[in-house]
Amino acid sequence: MSSLKVRVDQKKLERAAYVLKCVAHPVRISIIDLLEQKERLTVSQLQEVLQVEQSLLSHHLTNMRDKGVVETKREGKNVYYSLSDSAITNIISCIHACKNF
Template sequence: MEELKVRVDQKKLERAANVLKCVAHPVRISIIDLLEQRERLTVSELQDVLNIEQSLLSHHLTNMRDKGVVRTQRGGKNVYYSLTDFTISNIIECINGCKTF
């Protein structure tokens, strides 16, 4: 019988845990879903779809930026948000495919 062991590097596990803690909110998962559909979006564009207060949305985006999930880029008067790594959007496929949700 093969030896049982953890197959993921400790640093990678810690990073995954931090990212998962960060995105463990319906609004944040929705933001990931929207940013996967469009490469970059402004706060106004996100707010139009999510229908939440701008201050609450900004709080979520700041948290996601601080944890390295999204990045910002200024373009004229607008600040655009985009995913730092599109593989995070795999979480949407997992949620849609999971029978317990």
């Protein structure tokens, strides 16, 4: 047993837990999936695909922005959302790979 050790440093584990808590909702995981497919999308574009109320979608996006998962960029009247770190899309691959989901 003495050869067992935690292979990820504490700071990385804390960040992973923080991000996973933030995205632990079907709508938020769907947003990540959509932003993987198309680099940036507006609230209207996301709403059209997700079929959720704009206020609910905005709530999720604000939470994800505040936690550093997505970024925003204003262009004229539109605000575009994109992923802050594309590595988060590995979550989608993990979900596809899990046989028990």
